[in-house]
Amino acid sequence: xxxxxxxxxxxxxxxxxxxxxxxxxxxxxxxxxxxxxxxxxxxxxxxxxxxxxxxxxxxxxxxxxxxxxxxxxxxxxxxxxxxxxxxxxxxxxxxxxxxxxxxxxxxxxxxxxxxxxxxxxxxxxxxxxxxxxxxxxxxxxxxxxxxxxxxxxxxxxxxxxxxxxxxxxxxxxxxxxxxxxxxxxxxxxxxxxxxxxxxxxxxxxxxxxxxxxxxxxxxxxxxxxxxxxxxxxxxxxxxxxxxxxxxxxxxxxxxxxxxxxxxxxxxxxxxxxxxxxxxxxxxxxxxxxxxxxxxxxxxxxxxxxxxxxxxxxxxxxxxxxxxxxxxxxxxxxxxxxxxxxxxxxxxxxxxxxxxxxxxxxxxxxxxxxxxxxxxxxxxxxxxxxxxxxxxxxxxxxxxxxxxxxxx
Amino acid sequence: xxxxxxxxxxxxxxxxxxxxxxxxxxxxxxxxxxxxxxxxxxxxxxxxxxxxxxxxxxxxxxxxxxxxxxxxxxxxxxxxxxxxxxxxxxxxxxxxxxxxxxxxxxxxxxxxxxxxxxxxxxxxxxxxxxxxxxxxxxxxxxxxxxxxxxxxxxxxxxxxxxxxxxxxxxxxxxxxxxxxxxxxxxxxxxxxxxxxxxxxxxxxxxxxxxxxxxxxxxxxxxxxxxxxxxxxxxxxxxxxxxxxxxxxxxxxxxxxxxxxxxxxxxxxxxxxxxxxxxxxxxxxxxxxxxxxxxxxxxxxxxxxxxxxxxxxxxxxxxxxxxxxxxxxxxxxxxxxxxxxxxxxxxxxxxxxxxxxxxxxxxxxxxxxxxxxxxxxxxxxxxxxxxxxxxxxxxxxxxxxxxxxx
Numbered sequence: 100x101x102x103x104x105x106x107x108x109x110x111x112x113x114x115x116x117x118x119x120x121x122x123x124x125x126x127x128x129x130x131x132x133x134x135x136x137x138x139x140x141x142x143x144x145x146x147x148x149x150x151x152x153x154x155x156x157x158x159x160x161x162x163x164x165x166x167x168x169x170x171x172x173x174x175x176x177x178x179x180x181x182x183x184x185x186x187x188x189x190x191x192x193x194x195x196x197x198x199x200x201x202x203x204x205x206x207x208x209x210x211x212x213x214x215x216x217x218x219x220x221x222x223x224x225x226x227x228x229x230x231x232x233x234x235x236x237x238x239x240x241x242x243x244x245x246x247x248x249x250x251x252x253x254x255x256x257x258x259x260x261x262x263x264x265x266x267x268x269x270x271x272x273x274x275x276x277x278x279x280x281x282x283x284x285x286x287x288x289x290x291x292x293x294x295x296x297x298x299x300x301x302x303x304x305x306x307x308x309x310x311x312x313x314x315x316x317x318x319x320x321x322x323x324x325x326x327x328x329x330x331x332x333x334x335x336x337x338x339x340x341x342x343x344x345x346x347x348x349x350x351x352x353x354x355x356x357x358x359x360x361x362x363x364x365x366x367x368x369x370x371x372x373x374x375x376x377x378x379x380x381x382x383x384x385x386x387x388x389x390x391x392x393x394x395x396x397x398x399x400x401x402x403x404x405x406x407x408x409x410x411x412x413x414x415x416x417x418x419x420x421x422x423x424x425x426x427x428x429x430x431x432x433x434x435x436x437x438x439x440x441x442x443x444x445x446x447x448x449x450x451x452x453x454x455x456x457x458x459x460x461x462x463x464x465x466x467x468x469x470x471x472x473x474x475x476x477x478x479x480x481x482x483x484x485x486x487x488x489x490x491x492x493x494x495x496x497x498x499x500x501x502x503x504x505x506x
Numbered sequence: 507x508x509x510x511x512x513x514x515x516x517x518x519x520x521x522x523x524x525x526x527x528x529x530x531x532x533x534x535x536x537x538x539x540x541x542x543x544x545x546x547x548x549x550x551x552x553x554x555x556x557x558x559x560x561x562x563x564x565x566x567x568x569x570x571x572x573x574x575x576x577x578x579x580x581x582x583x584x585x586x587x588x589x590x591x592x593x594x595x596x597x598x599x600x601x602x603x604x605x606x607x608x609x610x611x612x613x614x615x616x617x618x619x620x621x622x623x624x625x626x627x628x629x630x631x632x633x634x635x636x637x638x639x640x641x642x643x644x645x646x647x648x649x650x651x652x653x654x655x656x657x658x659x660x661x662x663x664x665x666x667x668x669x670x671x672x673x674x675x676x677x678x679x680x681x682x683x684x685x686x687x688x689x690x691x692x693x694x695x696x697x698x699x700x701x702x703x704x705x706x707x708x709x710x711x712x713x714x715x716x717x718x719x720x721x722x723x724x725x726x727x728x729x730x731x732x733x734x735x736x737x738x739x740x741x742x743x744x745x746x747x748x749x750x751x752x753x754x755x756x757x758x759x760x761x762x763x764x765x766x767x768x769x770x771x772x773x774x775x776x777x778x779x780x781x782x783x784x785x786x787x788x789x790x791x792x793x794x795x796x797x798x799x800x801x802x803x804x805x806x807x808x809x810x811x812x813x814x815x816x817x818x819x820x821x822x823x824x825x826x827x828x829x830x831x832x833x834x835x836x837x838x839x840x841x842x843x844x845x846x847x848x849x850x851x852x853x854x855x856x857x858x859x860x861x862x863x864x865x866x867x868x869x870x871x872x873x874x875x876x877x878x879x880x881x882x883x884x885x886x887x888x889x890x891x892x893x894x895x896x897x898x899x900x901x902x903x904x905x906x907x908x909x910x911x
Contacts, residue, residue, distance in 0.1 A: 132599035133543050136606075182790055183782045188598075189728040192542035193778055196721030200771020203717050207765035226613065300550055301613075304606030311599045347617055352610035359607040366593055374593065 105343045108229055111237030112335035112354060114244035115296060116305065118289045120313075120331025121247055123306040124324045125282055127314065128262040133188075134176060134283075136303035137195040138290045141172030143202025143299070146224060147209060158236065162291055169287040172198050177283070227298030229339065229350035240292060247285065251324060258282070259320050297351035304355040309334065312362040315369035334358035389424035394433055394451035397443040407440035460487075463495045514639040515760050517651050522766055523752040524654065525710040526722045528661040530748030531668055532706055533727030534740045535699055538679040543601060544583065544700070545723030548707045549716035551582035551605035553612025561619045572656065572708055578608060579704030584697075653713035660709035667702055668741070671695065676737050714767050721771035722748055725778055732781040732788070747777050804892050805835040806844075807861050814850050814858035823848020864891045864899055871902050 126132055145168025146161045153160045172194050179190035251258065260268040261278045269275045286306070293302040313326035338354025367374055396418045400408050413420055425441075428434050433447030443451070464487060487495075511519060529545075536542050552575040559574025582605050589600035641652040668675075677685040678695050685692045707719045730743035755770030762769070783790050809832060812824050826848075827833040839845035844854025868887040872878045878886070894902075 127596060127599055130596050130598060132596060132602050136543075136546065136602060179782065183732055183785070184788065185728055185732060185782070186537075186540055186542075188540050189537050189542040189724060189731065192546055192720065192724035193728050193775075195546055196717070196724050196771050197775030197778065200717050200721050200768045201775065202768070204759070204762075204764045204768030204772055207768060208762065211763055300606060300609050303602060304610060307599055307602035307606060311595055311603050314595065314599075315593075348614060349617060352613040352617075355606060355610035356614070359603070359610070362603060362607075366589075372594065 105339070107234050107237045108232045108343070108350065109336060109339045111232045111240045112229060112296065112339045112350065113332045114237070114240040114335075115293055116309070116331030116333070116335030116354075117244040117328045118240070118247050118331075119293060119302075119305040120309040120328035121251055121324055122282070122285045122289045123308075123331070124310040124313065124327040125258060125262060126286060126306065127310040127327075128320070128323070129282070132307045132311070133191055133303070134173070135286060135290060135306035136300070137176060137191045138169045138172055138287055139294065139299045139302040140195045140199035140202075142166075142169045142291060142294060143224070144168050144198055144205055145171075145202075147202055147205035150209060151205070158295065165291045165294060166287060168198065169290055170284065173283045173287055177279075224294055225299050226349070227294065227296050227301060227351045229296040229342075229354070232296060236295070243288070243292060247289075248328070250285075254278075254281075255321070262320070297354065301351045301355050305331065305334075305358065308355070308358040308362050312358070312365040315365040315372045318371075330358065330361050334361060386421070386424050386427060389420040390428045390431070390433070391451075391454050392418050393420050393425065393428050393441075394443070394447050395455065397434060397441065398448060398451040398455065401443055401448065407437065407442040409439050410436075410441060413441060459499055460492055460495045463499050464491070467495070467498065511757060511760060515756060517639045517654075518766060519752065519756040521651055521654050521657055521713050522718070522756055522770060523749055524657040524661050525714045525718060526726070526748035526752040526770065527745055528657060528664050528706050528710060529719060529722035530726045530745040531661075531664045531741060532699075532703060533723045533748075534730060534737065534744050535675055535679065536703065536723060537727040537731050538737070538740075539696075542724045542728070543598065544703060545707060546720045547586065547601045547605035548579045548582050548704055549711055549719045551608040552576075552578045552708060552711065553609050554578055554615055555581075555612075557612055557615040557619060561615070568656075568712065572712065575708040575711070576704055579708055580701060582608060583700040583704065587700075656709040657713050660706045664702065664706060667698075671698070675699065679737070717771055718767035721767075721774055722751070725771070725774040726751065729774075729777050729781045732778075732785045747774065751777060801831055802835060802838070805831040806839055807857060807892060808832075809835050809839065810844065810850050810854050810858035811861045811865070813845060813848055814855065814862060817849045861891055864894045867899060867902050867906070868894065870906055874906065 123132070123135070126134060142165035145164035145166070147164075148168070149161050149164025150156070175194050176187075176190050179185045179193070180187050185193070257268070257273055257278055260271075260273060261275060261282070265275055268278070289306065290302050293305055297305060309330040310323065310327040312330050313323050316326055317323050334354055334357040337357040339350050341357070342348045342350040342353040365373065368376075370376055393413055396413065397408060400406075410425070412418070413425060414422060428447070429436060433444060433450060434441050435444055436442075533542075533545075536544055555574035555576070555578025556571050557574070559571035562574070563570035582601075585604045586597070586601040589595045589603065590597045593600075595603075639651055642649045643652045643655070645655070674685070674690055674695055677688070677690065678692055682692060685695075703723070707716075707723070710719050710722075726744040726747035727740070729747045730740040733743050734740040751770050751774040755773040756766055758773065759766040759769035781789070784792070786792060809824070816823055826836060836845065839854060842853075844851060844857070850858045865887050868890055869883045872883050872886060873880065
């Protein structure tokens with residue numbers, strides 16, 4: 100049975116996941132994933148100063164302080180590389196370290212001067228407490244998720260250009276500076292919203308991990324944003340559900356770990372970029388090469404009036420094809436087996452001739468155009484027409500003919 | 507002020523300074539390889555290693571926690587590299603995924619295994635260098651803080667390895683392709699560097715907390731990168747800045763009664779600010795001054811030339827301006843006596859004539875040699891006249907004359 104309190108937290112973390120997923124996808128495409136980490140750390144001095152100035156522990160006052168200091172941090176990270184030769188990664192690391200250090204020093208001052216209870220509120224910022232989420236906070240998160248989704252929908256084209264080709268954006272008259280500022284401000288806002296729920300370090304996790312996982316599934320901008328937001332939302336939901344069943348587990352880390360498991364899953368099973376798919380693809384390619392070698396060997400043999408070869412000659416010897424490749428060649432109808440002998444079928448010999456011709460053309464191109472030593476070339480390329488322009492292929496064919504007639 | 511620090515203060519300073527030096531030596535290597543965020547990643551990612559070391563040994567025995575942390579640190583750097591190279595993920599994102607996930611694992615492990623013991627994740631962040639004087643051990647007949655030992659070991663290791671691999675790391679940092687081509691074991695060297703960073707952060711981490719590791723690996727090296735053009739001087743400056751941050755940070759922390767690593771990081775921030783603003787030649791202030799002086803010189807020369815033209819054609823002098831570059835130029839020229847009542851005098855007259863001669867030369871050059879249209883001559887001549895030195899002027903002059911002959 101879900102208690103109303105859990106429901107609030109569930110809604111809040113789901114909305115938070117959507118916000119983080121969206122803004123994280125933008126940051127991933129702009130190669131600024133770790134900026135979220137720097138901004139999360141940079142909120143600390145702002146929170147402390149807001150507390151010192153106002154003396155109140157209200158979420159809004161501390162949140163405004165955190166936002167201002169995150170924005171200052173973001174401005175510094177983007178200005179340092181522009182006005183000095185500090186590189187972007189150094190700037191990120193420096194601002195993170197300096198502002199976080201300043202925050203730690205300030206919070207130590209607060210802890211030593213003020214009452215202990217006040218300091219406890221600041222301490223929970225470091226690690227976060229999703230369990231303490233109020234209804235109003237959850238509604239704020241929901242509103243932000245909605246606004247952010249609408250904003251991304253409306254500004255889709257501009258954001259797309261600013262992520263992939265900012266120079267084109269500037270040439271076509273887009274306010275690139277304002278767009279940049281908008282995205283950084285979105286990131287800073289998201290970080291500040293996430294801070295009370297999951298804490299300084301894990302905020303960065305929520306911004307970095309879902310888009311990194313989504314990247315395995317797609318090469319398109321829209322689907323990246325969609326999948327990333329979805330993964331963020333599902334991790335938020337799943338993490339909160341698990342941690343509400345096990346009260347000893349804090350919600351923040353569980354949310355992050357569910358995101359991490361989605362990441363690991365994507366890393367393994369994603370259809371195009373996943374590790375398993377890559378492995379399968381490379382072994383399939385290897386098998387194709389072996390089939391080609393078998394066909395080539397049989398073609399050479401048939402040209403020397405040997406119409407068949409023994410299986411041993413194919414599997415061992417210079418061809419060294421695997422039995423699986425042999426079977427594949429038989430299934431594809433390139434060769435046939437008669438007892439222990441292998442023989443080329445018409446389809447196979449046609450395929451082998453085409454492959455040999457492509458190889459010759461390749462070799463010609465590499466020696467004539469790329470000036471590579473003939474002996475160093477070892478290629479099996481079949482569909483030469485796909486790789487080189489047609490006129491080039493024709494002229495290469497001519498020069499092969501020329502070479503054959505002269506020798 | 508002779509009484510800078512209390513006796514405990516000196517001991518705190520010794521630990522903090524050694525940690526800052528150890529990080530300062532190795533930081534430039536990370537900054538040069540664009541991997542400054544690694545310090546941050548490692549110092550967060552070691553948490554599960556610390557906890558597991560604690561759980562396996564069943565006590566707060568430092569040795570096992572250090573071993574666990576070291577394994578976790580190596581895991582962070584190698585996993586991130588593997589994700590980047592094998593899964594085609596952006597380097598920053600790969601690092602982010604790995605260390606935040608490990609940190610989350612660490613917090614859950616703390617909640618499960620170490621709830622009753624005070625293995626507070628907060629103190630992992632702050633560090634407890636203030637407690638260093640409370641825990642002393644005997645070494646060579648003297649009583650020293652226990653946490654000084656791992657930091658000293660890390661410092662010694664960093665010095666030795668950096669000196670031994672100086673040339674190799676230099677090639678790897680600046681020209682990995684050359685390093686590969688000359689047969690250096692680049693992979694092993696780079697992984698050795700990562701391992702050294704891991705050892706350093708874990709050693710410093712126990713003594714002074716992760717804030718300091720993050721700041722001291724990145725900031726002094728970045729300051730040095732702003733100030734130096736050679737790796738040798740960069741390491742020296744980085745070490746000095748690290749030491750000064752430790753010194754000033756400890757003193758100010760004692761004065762303000764606050765956290766030492768936090769103040770050290772803040773101090774290094776002031777060093778960074780100073781370097782960005784004042785770095786000779788490329789700081790913001792020197793660049794601004796250079797630009798200002800150039801603009802002023804151009805304004806003065808233009809004013810003199812214009813006044814000279816007016817004087818030659820006995821037209822009234824150009825109207826006086828205030829609150830602009832030209833107004834400032836007028837005042838300066840009058841103070842020097844180059845300009846009186848709107849007419850160039852003495853040296854001012856010579857400057858104006860030289861400038862007008864250059865302008866005329868360039869107009870001729872542009873018209874005869876570059877083939878510019880007559881109505882396109884003024885604007886470029888007006889710009890380039892300030893950049894022509896004597897040598898170039900003479901060359902253009904003789905060149906034009908020789909063509910005429």
